[in-house]
Amino acid sequence: xxxxxxxxxxxxxxxxxxxxxxxxxxxxxxxxxxxxxxxxxxxxxxxxxxxxxxxxxxxxxxxxxxxxxxxxxxxxxxxxxxxxxxxxxxxxxxxxxxxxxxxxxxxxxxxxxxxxxxxxxxxxxxxxxxxxxxxxxxxxxxxxxxxxxxxxxxxxxxxxxxxxxxxxxxxxxxxxxxxxxxxxxxxxxxxxxxxxxxxxxxxxxxxxxxxxxxxxxxxxxxxxxxxxxxxxxxxxxxxxxxxxxxxxxxxxxxxxxxxxxxxxxxxxx
Ligand SMILES: O=P(O)(O)OC[C@H]1O[C@H](O[C@H]2O[C@H](CO)[C@@H](O)[C@H](O)[C@H]2O)[C@H](O)[C@@H](O)[C@@H]1O
Numbered sequence: 273x274x275x276x277x278x279x280x281x282x283x284x285x286x287x288x289x290x291x292x293x294x295x296x297x298x299x300x301x302x303x304x305x306x307x308x309x310x311x312x313x314x315x316x317x318x319x320x321x322x323x324x325x326x327x328x329x330x331x332x333x334x335x336x337x338x339x340x341x342x343x344x345x346x347x348x349x350x351x352x353x354x355x356x357x358x359x360x361x362x363x364x365x366x367x368x369x370x371x372x373x374x375x376x377x378x379x380x381x382x383x384x385x386x387x388x389x390x391x392x393x394x395x396x397x398x399x400x401x402x403x404x405x406x407x408x409x410x411x412x413x414x415x416x417x418x419x420x421x422x423x424x425x426x427x428x429x430x431x432x433x434x435x436x437x438x439x440x441x442x443x444x445x446x447x448x449x450x451x452x453x454x455x456x457x458x459x460x461x462x463x464x465x466x467x468x469x470x471x472x473x474x475x476x477x478x479x480x481x482x483x484x485x486x487x488x489x490x491x492x493x494x495x496x497x498x499x500x501x502x503x504x505x506x507x508x509x510x511x512x513x514x515x516x517x518x519x520x521x522x523x524x525x526x527x528x529x530x531x532x533x534x535x536x537x538x539x540x541x
Contacts, residue, residue: 396411411442
């Protein structure tokens, strides 16, 4: 059974359900390529998409997301909101926000620098390139905290010179654009694109906080909106503070997704 608050949102038409991937639909894995959807997640997402607009909203590039969530009929929003795809990228074009274009080259330059300077010094470092910028994963390096510091020290000056932004994720340093586009802005775009009346967003990490705070603003604007935080050991306190519902780990999230899907299908009989 879903809570009364979630049930109220689920009765809205049109309805949107948007999910972060890593740490929300997929348990954190040692490397990005090893991440897979939690058992049951794909079936629930496909079932929910018969009754609602379902989106995934992730820091991953869309080309990479499609390997993990390969479900036609969903909306794929990648690279923290910079990329949008109306279906799987094998059948739909990936649209890059025009204002992001000028940062393709600077992002590439920083990733090239990271490969040249950091990879030889940090065995185990995983360099994940994206259409714009990318992510440096230091989880598997010998001394992750020292690796984190070396990455930040090495990239600070070149990133400032190239007007790129550096942020941090789970055991990862992210090379981003300085644009103020984030998961909150992308969530608002999703709501307006489908003219939604109700929206639920679920996430677990610091970049998801933008989405969770946007849910508060959407509610103030009259939408039925609900934010779910997936709690892990390292979940930022602000994510928990601003969420409407907290679930413990990915397993509970997938369980809740299943209950939400049953609830929507009953509403739509
Ligand atoms: O917005 P998200 O979908 O949560 O994406 C954020 C980053 O997630 C991925 O990295 C994280 O998950 C990996 C797999 O579980 C893990 O190995 C890594 O340590 C985590 O930081 C992804 O690889 C990044 O590109 C995303 O930006």
